[in-house]
Amino acid sequence: MNQSLGGKVAIVTGAASGMGRAHAIRLAAEGAVAIVQDIDGEGLAGTEELIRREGGNVAAFVFDITDISAIDRMAADVLARFGGIDILVNNAGIGIDRVIEDIDQAAFDQMIGVHVKGSFFCGRAVVPAMKRRGWGRIINVSSRWAQAGHHMASDYIAAKGAILGLTKAWAKELAPFGITVNAIAPGGVWSRMVLENLGEEGVRREEREVPLGRWAQPEEIAESVAFLASDEAAFITGQVISPNGGKTIVGF
Numbered sequence: 001m002n003q004s005l006g007g008k009v010a011i012v013t014g015a016a017s018g019m020g021r022a023h024a025i026r027l028a029a030e031g032a033v034a035i036v037q038d039i040d041g042e043g044l045a046g047t048e049e050l051i052r053r054e055g056g057n058v059a060a061f062v063f064d065i066t067d068i069s070a071i072d073r074m075a076a077d078v079l080a081r082f083g084g085i086d087i088l089v090n091n092a093g094i095g096i097d098r099v100i101e102d103i104d105q106a107a108f109d110q111m112i113g114v115h116v117k118g119s120f121f122c123g124r125a126v127v128p129a130m131k132r133r134g135w136g137r138i139i140n141v142s143s144r145w146a147q148a149g150h151h152m153a154s155d156y157i158a159a160k161g162a163i164l165g166l167t168k169a170w171a172k173e174l175a176p177f178g179i180t181v182n183a184i185a186p187g188g189v190w191s192r193m194v195l196e197n198l199g200e201e202g203v204r205r206e207e208r209e210v211p212l213g214r215w216a217q218p219e220e221i222a223e224s225v226a227f228l229a230s231d232e233a234a235f236i237t238g239q240v241i242s243p244n245g246g247k248t249i250v251g252f
């Protein structure tokens with residue numbers, strides 16, 4: 001790695017497993033200080049260990065991303081310890097495949113809380129520091145389903161659709177301050193979340209529907225995040241990259 005993010009400080013939420021872990025490891029490999037956050041302390045300790053083993057600089061925060069005061073405390077602590085916040089990856093998420101009749105108010109509030117409220121208030125917490133440096137990268141994690149729809153999980157899709165709106169709004173609001181805001185909308189990716197929903201057999205079945213014939217590994221999606229965080233992506237803002245193996249090609 002060429003340490004292209006040396007001197008940068010990157011917060012990745014939901015970094016105890018799956019893609020969040022992969023994003024944090026990838027950004028740390030590029031030289032960023034990785035600030036990893038999750039509600040799952042045990043998994044997060046595993047991420048920390050993997051980053052340290054490769055010589056990376058990492059700090060962990062365990063809390064529920066719907067807790068706004070905990071988000072603000074994290075941002076204040078990171079600023080005090082590392083002097084700035086340059087990159088935010090809003091990745092924490094929950095995904096449950098269920099039909100509309102099975103989504104009650106508490107379930108809906110939780111879905112919107114983790115994805116929309118969590119992402120919004122993480123953004124609010126880091127923007128002042130990014131404005132001070134005149135440089136920032138916010139990468140929001142949406143989903144291919146927000147672009148294409150799905151036959152269930154409409155609460156999840158509503159949340160991921162809101163994240164696309166947030167991305168475009170912030171991209172315009174924050175562009176004058178040197179802050180770019182983009183979204184990734186992955187297709188199927190092997191992770192704990194999907195294995196809990198579909199099981200391995202279910203994922204194998206779904207893989208047959210993908211033009212490239214498979215789902216991605218989390219590390220492949222981390223490449224899109226590393227690109228959007230880089231100086232090479234300086235002129236890209238308000239965009240959605242959808243690494244999905246060709247699944248949203250029209251007519252397929």
Ligand SMILES: NC(=O)c1ccc[n+]([C@@H]2O[C@H](COP(=O)([O-])OP(=O)(O)OC[C@H]3O[C@@H](n4cnc5c(N)ncnc54)[C@H](O)[C@@H]3O)[C@@H](O)[C@H]2O)c1
Pocket residue numbers: 013014015016017018019020037038039040043063064065066091092093094095114141142143144185186187188189190191192193194218
């Ligand atoms: N796997 C896929 O096919 C897929 C496709 C598109 C988008 N996504 C999105 O990618 C992101 C990462 O998901 P993943 O597939 O790697 O699953 P994952 O379950 O491995 O990772 C999600 C992480 O979010 C954390 N999290 C959940 N609730 C939280 C809370 N309240 N506070 C803090 N952390 C919390 C979990 O503990 C977990 O570590 C999610 O936003 C998901 O919606 C996944």
